[in-house]
Amino acid sequence: MDSSDLRIFRIVAREGSITQAAARLGFVQSNVTARIKRLESELGTTLFFRHNRGMKLTSTGKILLSYADRIVGLLEEATQALSATLEPIGPLMIGSSQTIASIHLPKLFTSFYKQYPGVILSVTTGDTQTLIKKVLDYDLDGAFISHLCVHPDLQSIPCFNDELVIVAAEGNFDIEEITTRPILVLDMNCIYKEIMEQWMRDKTQTRPHFIVMGTVEAIIGGVEAGLGISLLPKIIIKKNENSRKMHIFALDSLNYNLTTEFIIRRDSFVSSTLSAFLDYIKCVLEIDNSPAIPKNQG
Amino acid sequence: MDSSDLRIFRIVAREGSITQAAARLGFVQSNVTARIKRLESELGTTLFFRHNRGMKLTSTGKILLSYADRIVGLLEEATQALSATLEPIGPLMIGSSQTIASIHLPKLFTSFYKQYPGVILSVTTGDTQTLIKKVLDYDLDGAFISHLCVHPDLQSIPCFNDELVIVAAEGNFDIEEITTRPILVLDMNCIYKEIMEQWMRDKTQTRPHFIVMGTVEAIIGGVEAGLGISLLPKIIIKKNENSRKMHIFALDSLNYNLTTEFIIRRDSFVSSTLSAFLDYIKCVLEIDNSPAIPKNQG
């Protein structure tokens, strides 16, 4: 039994006539007759009494009519409910730390854009405080930040979990030695600087010397050239491991992993583009967190 | 949007994979892909995020899934509910007065039998009291009687409404004269005798003389031969008006019309054959009572 059968059945039941129903449906009479007969034989019951003035529902038919009404009603309601949700079109302003922008966003944005080609994406990089302010000021729809954010007007979705490693120039294998080197950071507010500061405090008595490099690429270049050491997501190094001349030290502290979360305003109107983006990142995260490919149901 | 689309959609949503869903449905993967894509384009929304491990519902898709579950559930429930109602097969014992049996039952039984060829119909004629007793004794499933029946164990459905007329031999046009004639009746308990008795009491002072003829055809023959007068449903006379040599007098009393009702036991199990028959006569009555062929809805 199919909903198209029920649609036809309903009209026949209401019109009390196959001919009338066919006219109403824009079908030929024989087709409607055949559909009704097929429905009856499929269900193994008589749905109509045939008489020379048309068709009249049997009690079985009346039962089916009540189901048919509910089913067709739900189908229409569903169509209504879904056609209301329009495909997202328009700008979507996302903020991000530089590291996240270079590690995670290219892939994420590529697949998101493939799904929603009408969305005009733009990424603004900056330090955590700047990004939070822009989100609060409605300059950004949302931002990826690596601090835990507890602002009352913001809500956050944990997104990425990156292993952080200390990197040093090739040949610098002595962890004690490298702690004396300057530390290359993006800016004076970045989370990597804070973590390094904390770590150095625990490890050594000396106050670390920071050099602000401005971009991730500049930091990597500086490390390779032996200017200093730095703290970076492991994945950034692994990506082009072969072409890089760096040594990796595992960071043996509690801040070994860095969680990045996506923040949005708690109150504001959620645009269709942002809504789609939120959906999308939630979906991607579920996939990435899923333990393995579930093999089941033979 | 069709229920078959929803059935496929549901499996894909649950399996999280078109390939798996196709396997489960016994379809080829490309078909499922096409159906889902068509559904999406028909609704104008994206129902799934595609990723390299399969498909994941969007929030729009989740909404549709909840509708799909309800719709498919109702379809299954309907199938269940209807397949339980078996086609009636077996004997159906009906009682009837002779007049009703000859006027109404041939047509009624013909069309009923056409609808339910598995039902083995049988008619028992008799007077009202005998029929009532047989129904109460479970010897008959039901009976057409022309008395108002108020027995506590019986319920009744009004069925036919027949105009009664007094008939006399051709040439007997004087109403005063014919009241002196004997009255031909089926039996001493029949309703026609009672009505005539009442009418004669109002009309004349003389006590009427009744002759029991046993069958309707015998009465008609007796009237034609000038043996006496009788009271019969007008339709019986009209049926073969041309071939009969009788005169019709309208009965000018309150019993002008005779109502026939179908009685059944109130309590007993209603067999599928009886249930179908009840349904059927209710339907036929609605048709006959309907004022005209309803013309509507352009």
Add this chain to the structure above:
DNA sequence: CCGTTGATATCATTATTTATGATATGAACT
């Protein structure tokens, strides 16, 4: 008695829709 009307049923044919099979594409993992 016979033809007309107004309904459903049947059936061969056509049109449309659905399913298939082969192949392309694409991302992740090795």
Add this chain to the structure above:
DNA sequence: AGTTCATATCATAAATAATGATATCAACGG
């Protein structure tokens, strides 16, 4: 680079639905 495991595409085959012509059947009217 190659393998694996997904979805997407496309020409074609198979199944299903719609059509048009015709049959049937009961009621009605002349």
